[in-house]
Amino acid sequence: MYINREICTGCGQCVIVCPVQAIRLVDNKAVIDEDKCVECAICYRNAECPVKAIRPTRLKWPRIIRSPFSNVIATHKITGIPGRGTEEMKTNDVTNRFSIGEIGVSIEVGRPGVGTYLENIELFTTRLSKIGIAYEEKSPVTALIIDNEGHINEEVKNQRVLSAIIEFKIPDKKLSQVLEVIREVEKEIDTVFSVGIISRIKENNTKDIINRISQHGFEVRPNAKVNVGLGKP
Ligand code: SF4
Ligand code: SF4
Structure with a gap:
């Protein structure tokens, strides 16, 4: 998951919805802890980011394995x-x-x-x-x-x-x-x-x-x- 810090307003909506506390505000901008993030996409779907600063990234192996075990709408092959x-x-x-x-x-x-x-x-x-x-x-x-x-x-x-x-x-x-x-x-x-x-x-x-x-x-x-x-x- 990617957060565009240039446009993030620091509202904190994404911090609240992340189920593993992987997002925090630094200098009033949202930052994702890449190790903690399980790629569930809940921040993208549920945070209702007011400036659409959150977007999914193309995941590569082996990180891509996180998604089917965490994202309820990801299909496992x-x-x-x-x-x-x-x-x-x-x-x-x-x-x-x-x-x-x-x-x-x-x-x-x-x-x-x-x-x-x-x-x-x-x-x-x-x-x-x-x-x-x-x-x-x-x-x-x-x-x-x-x-x-x-x-x-x-x-x-x-x-x-x-x-x-x-x-x-x-x-x-x-x-x-x-x-x-x-x-x-x-x-x-x-x-x-x-x-x-x-x-x-x-x-x-x-x-x-x-x-x-x-x-x-x-x-x-x-x-x-x-x-x-x-x-x-
Ligand atoms: S993808 Fe999931 S785990 Fe990663 S930052 Fe967003 S809500 Fe948190
Ligand atoms: S919901 Fe959007 S604007 Fe609000 S803190 Fe998260 S990324 Fe920034």
Whole structure:
């Protein structure tokens, strides 16, 4: 993102909307901290700059990787859709991507206001790969993994994004092992993360999955989502 300081009036509108506090006023002119900026384009879309001093720049590799993980309307070429993950994680009722006996796992690293360097992803993926996790093929994060040991492309490790989602599917019996790995990483990581567990609820046994997750010390916030399949052929 670029701010034309020649015409900036220092109104501060862009400072307020930036979700990672990457803009500040210096001598009454807006300045972007290039390292902090995650290229979400919120300042361009939402600041309503009175003099139109903010404009997008043509991003080059590897900086361009920031955009699909941060800008809600940027399309990732792997998924073909905007957003940080794949769409099916939230539409299981329609796609049956996770059937009985299977569990979907998403680990969202970073979030608005905090952000994350992509190297934090590797803390999870190198450990999860050791227990045989195969990542969701079409997930944007999977495209960054370069080997079977879960290493991330060196060129993108120091890129900062709003958040990135690691997605995979496991057999039900592997849940404890995965949760233990996540607890291990929690001790080292320097940003926030949240874990999503997608499971079909067995009849008359709605608390089973909650109890199993709680046993590993996680605070569980159950969410049920029913999709009616609109938009699907
Ligand atoms: S593109 Fe996003 S992160 Fe960068 S300065 Fe604008 S609002 Fe902040
Ligand atoms: S919104 Fe525009 S005029 Fe106001 S501080 Fe930001 S760049 Fe300057």
